Amino acid sequence: MNIKQISKRIKAWLEERLGLSAVMDFLKQKKVPQNKHTIWTYTGSLMLLFFGIQVVTGIMLAFYYKPTLEEANKSVGRIMTEVPLGWIIRSVHFWSSSFMIAVVFVHLLSIWIIKSYRKPRELTWMSGVFLLLFTLAFGFTGYLLPWDDLSLAATKVGTDIPRSIPLVGMWVTRFLRGGDDVSADTLTRFFSFHICILPLCLLFVIGVHVYLIQKLGMSLPVGAEEGGEAKRELPFWPNFVFREMIVWLVLGGVLISMAIFFPPSLEKSADLMAPAPEGIKPEWYFLFLFQTLKIFPAKILFVNGDTVAVLLILLAAVLFFFLPLIDNKPAEPKGKIITLAAFLFIAYAVAMTVWSLLG
C-alpha cells in the first residue's frame, strides 16, 4: 500500500466520522458581497487572528508566571531576562492585545456607520458589543498581572469607579477586588478572570457571533440594492480567504516588528502601602473614559460628580447595546442621525484621548 492509498484511507476514515466535506462544501458555496465597504469585513477575521496569538503567547507566559504578591513581579522579570526569547513573547502578547482591541473598535464602528445591525441582525450586533466588553476586560485584568507600581495604581483607580454607582456600586467594587482594597486576592482573582473565565466567555460569544453571521449572511450596506452592488459577490473559499491571508501576513509582520522594536518594560514590584505614583494613566483604550471622568466637577448641584459621570457613561453603553432596537427601520433621516452620532463619538473619543495624552 503506497502513501497515496494510506492518505486516502485516513481521509475516508475521518470523513465517515467527522463529515468534514459538508463543511468544505459550505465554505465553497458561501459568498461574500463585494462593494465599497468590503474592506471592513476583514476586521472580523483579524480579531480571530489576534485572539489566537493572545491564546498561544498567553499559554507560553503562563508556564512561568506566578500569581502571588511575592512572585508576580519577579516571575515577569524572569520571563523578560532569563527565559529564552521570553521578552519577545511577552511583547507580542502585549501588542496583540492592543491590536485586538483596536480591531474590535474599528469593526463595531464600521458596522455602526454602514448600519449592518438592522433587522434581522440585532443579535449579531449585541454579541459584538459583548465581544468588545470582554476584550476590554481582558486588557483591564491583564494590566494588573505584572504587579508593578503603575498597574497597582491603575487597578485601584479602575476598580474604584463602579463604587459611584448607586445601590450596587460598592458590591461591584468589592467583587472585583475580592475585599475592600486591592490585595493578593485581587491579583489571583484577576488572574483567574484573565486566563479562565474571560477566555471561556469570549469563545462562547465568538461562537454565537460566527453562527449568526453564517446563518444570516453578510449584510449589504444601505442603498446597495438600488446601486446594483447587490449582485457583485465573491466565493469565500478560496477567493476571499486568499485576500484575507494578505491582510493577516501584513498585520502579523507589523505586530512582530512592533513587539521587537517597542517592547514593554517592567517597573519594580508594587508596594501596597506606597502612595500612587504621579501622572498615572490607563492603557490607550481607556483614556477617553478616564479623561471624561476627570473633566466632571466634584459636585453637580447636590450630586457627586463621579456618580453623574459614571451614570452617563453607563447610559451611553446601554444605548450603544440597544442601537438596533432604537434604529429599527431603514428610514433615512433616522439613519443620518445615527451616522452623525457615530462620527461625533469617534471625534469625541479621539479628542479626549489626545487631551489625556497631552495633559
Place this chain on the structure above:
Amino acid sequence: MMIGVKAGESIFGEGTRRVLFLSRMKNNRKVKALIFLMVLFLPFSFFSFSFAQQSFPAAKNQEAQAKAQPEKIVSGPQDIKESTAIYVFLGWMWVSIAVLIYFLRLKIKEADRLYVVKFFFPDKK
C-alpha cells in the same frame, strides 16, 4: 490523425481534459507545498528556538533571585548573538511575507479567473 477528430482538436473529451488538468495541478501543488514548507521552517533549525525549555541551571536561578531587584527592567536582546539572530529573523520574515504576498496575488488572479469562467460550476453557465 484519428478518424472523427478534426484538425487542432484534442483526442480527449472535455471531461477527460479537465480530469487530467486537475490531477496535474494537484501533483504540482503537493510538490510546491512541500518545498514551500521546507523553506518556511528552515531558519528555525538555525535559531534553535527553545522557549519552553529552561536553558539556565537552577543554581543560577536562585542566585539571580537573591540579587536586589532593579528599579526598572527594560526588554530587549540579552547579548549580541541574540540581537543579531533577531534582526536576521526580522529581515527573513519580511522577505517571506513579500514572497508570500506575490504568490497569493497570483493565486487570487487565478481563482478570480476560474470563478469568472465558472470553472468549478460549469452547470451554472
